[in-house]
Amino acid sequence: MSAIVVNEFARMRHLHVVLLVAVLFAVVTGIGLYAAVFNPDFDRTSASSWNTLLMGMGSGFTLAAPLLLAVVASRLVDAEHQGGGWLMSATSGVTPGGLCRAKLLALGLLVAGATVLVSAAFAAVGLAVGIDAPWPAGRWLGLTACLLVVSLALLALHVVLAARVENQLVGIGLGLLGAVVALISTAVPTWIAHLTPWGYYALSAAAGYVDGQLAGFAPSYLNIGGLSAVAAAIFALFTRSFDRQEV
Amino acid sequence: MSFIVESSNLTKAYGGRTVVDGLDLRIPEGSVYGFLGPNGSGKSTTMKMLLSLIRPTGGEVEVLGQPMNRSTRRQLLGSIGSLIESPPGYAHLTGAENMRIVQRLLGLDDAQVDFAVKTVRMHGQMGKRVREYSLGMKQRLGIAMALARQPKLLILDEPTNGLDPAGIEEIRELLRRLADGGVTVMVSSHLLGEVDKTATVLGILSQGRMIFQGTRADLFSAATPDLLIDCSDPRRAQSMLARAHGARLEDTTVRLAGVDSDEATAGVVTGLVAEGIGVHGVRRDEQTLESVFMGLTAGGGL
Ligand SMILES: Nc1ncnc2c1ncn2[C@@H]1O[C@H](COP(=O)(O)OP(=O)(O)O)[C@@H](O)[C@H]1O
Ligand SMILES: [Mg+2]
Numbered sequence: 001m002s003a004i005v006v007n008e009f010a011r012m013r014h015l016h017v018v019l020l021v022a023v024l025f026a027v028v029t030g031i032g033l034y035a036a037v038f039n040p041d042f043d044r045t046s047a048s049s050w051n052t053l054l055m056g057m058g059s060g061f062t063l064a065a066p067l068l069l070a071v072v073a074s075r076l077v078d079a080e081h082q083g084g085g086w087l088m089s090a091t092s093g094v095t096p097g098g099l100c101r102a103k104l105l106a107l108g109l110l111v112a113g114a115t116v117l118v119s120a121a122f123a124a125v126g127l128a129v130g131i132d133a134p135w136p137a138g139r140w141l142g143l144t145a146c147l148l149v150v151s152l153a154l155l156a157l158h159v160v161l162a163a164r165v166e167n168q169l170v171g172i173g174l175g176l177l178g179a180v181v182a183l184i185s186t187a188v189p190t191w192i193a194h195l196t197p198w199g200y201y202a203l204s205a206a207a208g209y210v211d212g213q214l215a216g217f218a219p220s221y222l223n224i225g226g227l228s229a230v231a232a233a234i235f236a237l238f239t240r241s242f243d244r245q246e247v
Numbered sequence: 248m249s250f251i252v253e254s255s256n257l258t259k260a261y262g263g264r265t266v267v268d269g270l271d272l273r274i275p276e277g278s279v280y281g282f283l284g285p286n287g288s289g290k291s292t293t294m295k296m297l298l299s300l301i302r303p304t305g306g307e308v309e310v311l312g313q314p315m316n317r318s319t320r321r322q323l324l325g326s327i328g329s330l331i332e333s334p335p336g337y338a339h340l341t342g343a344e345n346m347r348i349v350q351r352l353l354g355l356d357d358a359q360v361d362f363a364v365k366t367v368r369m370h371g372q373m374g375k376r377v378r379e380y381s382l383g384m385k386q387r388l389g390i391a392m393a394l395a396r397q398p399k400l401l402i403l404d405e406p407t408n409g410l411d412p413a414g415i416e417e418i419r420e421l422l423r424r425l426a427d428g429g430v431t432v433m434v435s436s437h438l439l440g441e442v443d444k445t446a447t448v449l450g451i452l453s454q455g456r457m458i459f460q461g462t463r464a465d466l467f468s469a470a471t472p473d474l475l476i477d478c479s480d481p482r483r484a485q486s487m488l489a490r491a492h493g494a495r496l497e498d499t500t501v502r503l504a505g506v507d508s509d510e511a512t513a514g515v516v517t518g519l520v521a522e523g524i525g526v527h528g529v530r531r532d533e534q535t536l537e538s539v540f541m542g543l544t545a546g547g548g549l
Contacts, residue, residue, distance in 0.1 A: 003351045010348055014339045014376075079337055083377075088335035088392065090300050092352050093321035246301040 004094060008106035015075045024068045025114040029121050032060030041214045047133035048214045051207035053122050054143055061147050062182045062201045069151060070175025073158035074168045076103050081166050097239035104159050108152050119144040139206040139216060146204035146219045153197050153231035160238045200227050251276040251400050251431045252297060256306035259292050267292050268455040274433055279426045281446025282435040289455040290435040291332055294404050298329055311399060328393030329402040334385040336377040342388050343373040349392045363395035383414040403434045407441045419445050439540045451543055458543050470539045474503040474512060477528030484524050
């Protein structure tokens with residue numbers, strides 16, 4: 001198993017996958033910090049500053065992740081289509097489903113790293129500007145975990161799609177659409193946000209405006225747990241069917 | 248004789264259309280098995296079934312003395328190198344990076360990889376990206392990937408496809424060297440000339456059916472070469488023999504097909520002499536494998 005995953009990192013060379021994940025980090029941090037620091041409620045003497053940072057982090061992922069995750073998944077999977085890689089691996093005993101699982105694991109590790117770095121960067125900014133209120137550790141880690149789970153679910157979706165549909169414009173187009181859906185989901189009733197995986201970025205929120213007042217609250221852990229279960233089941237189902245597929 | 252590959256009644260149908268039909272493949276250990284057939288005759292499909300990459304509709308495959316199926320293939324594929332249809336290779340990576348992926352996947356050591364790369368004479372090209380490779384270089388890299396595991400059996404699907412004559416000769420020479428080193432090679436082609444001189448055993452496929460399997464000598468004896476007659480009046484001889492033997496005139500030589508026994512040959516000569524035609528040459532045509540092959544595939548309803 002480990003050799004198969006290490007091979008995924010080897011395949012990423014020259015594909016700019018790591019660079020794209022770094023771009024994800026930079027864009028999320030840029031958008032998020034900009035949104036947080038220029039928020040009129042950003043005031044380092046009150047607890048609301050932490051809330052603006054939590055909101056900013058959510059917005060960053062909402063805007064940047066859907067497309068960038070689609071692109072990295074597509075690039076790594078498309079290499080197999082282009083290089084006859086499915087057949088090559090099959091002749092060495094690694095099934096297409098196994099390849100997809102390895103890709104999700106490898107990309108997931110990178111995205112997890114980027115997410116943790118984003119989270120740390122936001123916390124560092126808050127501490128550096130000297131926000132007086134204590135750091136809301138529980139909600140902070142909760143938001144970080146939820147954003148990661150949603151991103152992994154989207155990665156799984158795009159890995160399966162890129163493997164199934166050879167034309168990579170389909171996946172990229174869906175990622176673009178996803179960004180729009182993710183954005184809209186922050187402004188519609190929550191039941192609508194539940195309908196698509198992108199909507200779950202909005203459900204991850206650990207702070208927001210309630211009746212015009214900035215307030216902190218817990219992310220919808222239960223719903224995001226539900227998303228992760230559904231995504232894992234669907235991913236397992238599809239990759240299992242790839243295993244049986246003839247190449 | 249022991250067989251490294253044996254199939255019985257191997258069959259594959261796609262949506263009711265049978266594309267491989269009841270093959271009883273016998274590949275002797277240590278042979279170069281030339282698997283011949285026109286495009287679409289089912290060569291690639293058969294090879295994929297031998298590797299358990301696709302599931303047979305019917306029949307069985309035994310490789311290296313063990314049944315080959317979904318549960319055994321992982322282990323068996325460690326001793327089978329293969330190159331099916333187009334050569335693999337990640338275009339964005341260098342040859343060396345591609346080899347390293349195979350190396351890691353199969354847990355091979357550096358010496359095995361170096362040996363494979365040197366065998367296909369690609370050691371000078373490994374720093375280049377595969378994107379910059381010619382087709383011949385890609386084929387050779389693909390063969391190196393298959394060879395690195397030091398397989399007992401090598402299955403190559405049209406490895407000379409699209410190569411220039413020098414490239415074809417190089418692959419032929421490579422196959423000969425591998426066979427000398429004890430590797431059993433199964434190589435397919437839709438062109439007889441490409442495997443003609445290297446193959447020790449031939450299997451000929453037409454529309455999914457095996458129309459011949461055996462040695463080159465067996466193949467020649469399966470078909471009767473034309474009888475060629477030189478005589479004093481070729482034109483008259485041709486018209487005399489046209490009806491019975493489909494005689495044709497080639498320059499001053501009369502060509503007869505289907506004269507398959509010594510008695511029949513003597514009868515023809517006697518007939519000509521009785522008509523006052525002097526016979527000064529009777530011989531069998533130099534038969535090329537090509538003409539035998541064409542005859543067989545035509546007979547198979549090509
Ligand atoms: N996946 C498939 N679905 C349907 N038909 C197929 C499939 N693969 C191959 N065939 C058909 O099977 C026949 C044999 O194909 P193939 O084995 O590739 O022939 P060859 O390698 O001798 O050129 C062809 O008519 C081809 O169209
Ligand atoms: Mg073929």
